Amino acid sequence: MTKRSWKKTKTGAPSAETGMAAANAAAAGADTQVRYSQLGFFERNRLSGGYLLRKIVTQKAVSIIRAILLFGMCFMILQPILNKISVSFMTEQDLYNPVVISIPEHFTTENYRLAAELMTYSKALTNSFIVSLTIALLQIAVCTLAGYGFARFQFPFKKFWFACVILVILIPPQTIASSLHLHFRFFDILGLFKLTTGKTVNLRGSALPYYLMSAGCMGLKNGLYIYMIRQFFRNIPVDLEEAAYVDGCGMLRTFIKIMLPQSKPILTSCFLFAFVWQWTDGFYSKMFLGNTKLVSTALSRIVDSLSAYIQRINGVKTTISIAYSNCILATGTLMIIMPLIILYLFAQKAFVESITSSGIKM
Amino acid sequence: MKPKRHKYVGLQKRKAKAGYMFIMPFIIGFLVFMVKPFFQSLYMSFCNVELGAGTFRQTFSGLTNYRFAFMVDPEYNRLVVEEISRMMVYSLAIIVFSFFVSLILNQTFHGRAFVRAVFFLPVILSSGVILGLEENNQLMSSLAQTIENTTQGISITAALESILRTAGVGVRAYETLFEVIDNIYDVAIASGIQIIIFLSGLQNISSNMYEAADIEGCTKWESLWKITFPMISSLFLVNWIYTVVDFCMRSDNGVIKKIQTVMIDQQQYGNASAMSWIYFVIVLAFVGVTSFLISKRVYYYD
Numbered sequence: 172m173t174k175r176s177w178k179k180t181k182t183g184a185p186s187a188e189t190g191m192a193a194a195n196a197a198a199a200g201a202d203t204q205v206r207y208s209q210l211g212f213f214e215r216n217r218l219s220g221g222y223l224l225r226k227i228v229t230q231k232a233v234s235i236i237r238a239i240l241l242f243g244m245c246f247m248i249l250q251p252i253l254n255k256i257s258v259s260f261m262t263e264q265d266l267y268n269p270v271v272i273s274i275p276e277h278f279t280t281e282n283y284r285l286a287a288e289l290m291t292y293s294k295a296l297t298n299s300f301i302v303s304l305t306i307a308l309l310q311i312a313v314c315t316l317a318g319y320g321f322a323r324f325q326f327p328f329k330k331f332w333f334a335c336v337i338l339v340i341l342i343p344p345q346t347i348a349s350s351l352h353l354h355f356r357f358f359d360i361l362g363l364f365k366l367t368t369g370k371t372v373n374l375r376g377s378a379l380p381y382y383l384m385s386a387g388c389m390g391l392k393n394g395l396y397i398y399m400i401r402q403f404f405r406n407i408p409v410d411l412e413e414a415a416y417v418d419g420c421g422m423l424r425t426f427i428k429i430m431l432p433q434s435k436p437i438l439t440s441c442f443l444f445a446f447v448w449q450w451t452d453g454f455y456s457k458m459f460l461g462n463t464k465l466v467s468t469a470l471s472r473i474v475d476s477l478s479a480y481i482q483r484i485n486g487v488k489t490t491i492s493i494a495y496s497n498c499i500l501a502t503g504t505l506m507i508i509m510p511l512i513i514l515y516l517f518a519q520k521a522f523v524e525s526i527t528s529s530g531i532k533m
Numbered sequence: 534m535k536p537k538r539h540k541y542v543g544l545q546k547r548k549a550k551a552g553y554m555f556i557m558p559f560i561i562g563f564l565v566f567m568v569k570p571f572f573q574s575l576y577m578s579f580c581n582v583e584l585g586a587g588t589f590r591q592t593f594s595g596l597t598n599y600r601f602a603f604m605v606d607p608e609y610n611r612l613v614v615e616e617i618s619r620m621m622v623y624s625l626a627i628i629v630f631s632f633f634v635s636l637i638l639n640q641t642f643h644g645r646a647f648v649r650a651v652f653f654l655p656v657i658l659s660s661g662v663i664l665g666l667e668e669n670n671q672l673m674s675s676l677a678q679t680i681e682n683t684t685q686g687i688s689i690t691a692a693l694e695s696i697l698r699t700a701g702v703g704v705r706a707y708e709t710l711f712e713v714i715d716n717i718y719d720v721a722i723a724s725g726i727q728i729i730i731f732l733s734g735l736q737n738i739s740s741n742m743y744e745a746a747d748i749e750g751c752t753k754w755e756s757l758w759k760i761t762f763p764m765i766s767s768l769f770l771v772n773w774i775y776t777v778v779d780f781c782m783r784s785d786n787g788v789i790k791k792i793q794t795v796m797i798d799q800q801q802y803g804n805a806s807a808m809s810w811i812y813f814v815i816v817l818a819f820v821g822v823t824s825f826l827i828s829k830r831v832y833y834y835d
Contacts, residue, residue, distance in 0.1 A: 237637060244634070245651045247718055251658075254676050272679055317559040324552025325545075332556060335563050341774075341817065342571070343782040343789070343809070350573040350806070351566070387562015395775075397559065422551040444656075453662035453784060471662045501673060504663060511657050515650075 259283065259502040266494045282502040289476045290469035290503060299450060299466040307445035309385045310393055311438060317388055318400030319426060340394035344454060355380045381459040391448055391455055396441045403437040443518055447511055466507045473503045578806035598807035609808060612787045617815065623720065624776045626713045631724040635731035656725035664785050690714055727772045734765035763832040770827050774820055781816045788812050
């Protein structure tokens with residue numbers, strides 16, 4: 172809309188100087204449009220002093236270059252996935268055949284069956300789904316509360332606590348991993364357990380510590396979620412809430428009834444982040460959920476399980492070829508990201524558009 | 534007048550209380566799961582930790598662990614220096630790349646939704662275990678190599694590289710640049726979130742400014758530097774911090790791997806704590822200094 176009117180004024184201005192007829196037309200106002208559309212392209216170009224042609228050529232050149240660039244970059248990002256897909260359908264002999272590059276000669280789905288068996292796929296998938304869903308929901312619930320608190324309320328030491336949030340973003344979990352290890356190995360709240368039962372509780376190997384940590388906003392990248400949600404709430408006008416307070420609505424009720432419905436976009440995207448990152452996370456899963464079979468931990472062990480499997484069916488210790496184990500690994504990776512990609516295809520708008528269109532100020 | 538003032542104070546107080554209630558989960562979590570392990574890990578780095586059956590013993594040993602990390606361990610110094618220098622180059626490359634891509638993705642063209650979806654895919658692909666496994670998948674890399682070789686003759690970057698090499702001006706700087714270009718996939722895969730953040734910023738700039746500049750005869754190039762750049766300069770700070778932290782803490786980082794091996798495989802908790810503390814302090818200092826320098830140049834519109 173704006174572009175078109177701007178072009179009109181641009182083409183209109185020089186025409187007034189160049190031609191008598193055009194000047195009359197410009198004066199005539201509404202008549203101009205009709206007259207211009209009747210003229211040929213080169214005539215109009217001449218009237219604009221070569222501007223029209225130049226503009227169109229630039230536009231076309233820009234869009235062609237852009238298309239080439241984007242095609243190249245998209246291909247670059249997609250290529251590993253495409254490679255994995257083609258490899259996952261190959262038999263072992265295809266892997267060594269130098270002629271076969273991306274289209275398998277002997278098409279097979281055996282790799283999928285084997286990878287599924289090695290990862291105990293269906294079980295790991297359900298476990299992962301339950302864990303990721305509950306953890307993500309829990310994390311987003313508490314992070315929303317904290318983010319809202321930081322965005323809207325004035326209280327003493329607010330700056331200090333927010334600095335703590337930044338610290339949580341910056342401290343790598345690896346730094347405190349060793350002591351978290353021991354913390355949960357000999358778990359105790361202020362010495363209460365030791366006082367009552369005489370010994371500390373061993374929480375390692377169960378999922379409970381991680382749920383506790385998530386309930387305390389200390390899960391994977393939770394500082395980042397708090398930060399993002401806070402920025403979102405800060406951009407919403409205060410008037411609505413004040414109106415609610417005047418009408419006698421309590422703080423919590425205002426939050427639930429008025430603020431939550433508005434914050435759907437940011438909550439969806441944060442939830443999706445939390446879900447995806449939890450799904451593929453290896454660090455916390457290995458540390459706390461070691462006994463639960465998850466797809467992420469199963470994938471990181473798949474090569475070892477493959478050699479164990481081959482050894483079991485052969486009865487003798489055999490070394491498997493790198494190519495074949497990598498092929499199984501690629502298949503396993505595909506199987507793990509497949510649910511995420513399906514989710515991503517459905518929620519693509521929520522992933523990309525919601526953050527960008529809500530316009531968070533960082 | 535007095536009762537009214539009282540009520541104001543009361544509301545203020547109630548709001549403060551409510552605020553504390555809202556962030557209570559964070560405070561509890563921070564105190565229980567962060568503060569104690571944080572200081573314990575600091576203390577542990579000065580200790581000799583022995584793990585026995587069902588118990589562990591810490592004996593204070595001064596700076597032994599730090600001395601071990603710097604002087605005895607054959608890899609640690611080299612790994613830290615390597616990773617920090619790689620981090621500088623790659624973080625810069627990621628910032629430039631994501632800024633450039635978000636500028637393109639902010640324009641309107643056919644298939645924009647698809648392209649955006651593809652560029653955001655790395656958030657899935659580069660997360661967690663997948664990244665570490667991708668590293669040592671030789672089959673995939675050999676396949677990629679084969680495909681690359683078939684296009685060798687028409688590679689523009691290779692041609693450019695050879696032209697610049699023979700020109701021989703400032704070869705060192707070129708080599709770093711070539712390395713980044715050859716590993717552009719790593720850069721692209723690490724810049725999903727950054728692109729999103731830049732895009733959200735770009736969408737916030739009102740189009741009035743560009744129109745005004747256009748009418749005044751400003752070219753696109755000029756308005757990029759005079760309007761776009763200052764308007765989203767605060768996002769550069771956010772993205773820089775995020776990129777540096779993300780690069781240093783991801784699981785395929787050499788130092789992080791080293792710490793993991795020392796801690797989990799060799800069970801040397803004291804040494805691992807010392808190493809991670811040294812690394813953490815270096816990274817924090819780097820982030821602090823650079824973000825201070827950047828924040829000097831950031832322009833806040835409102």
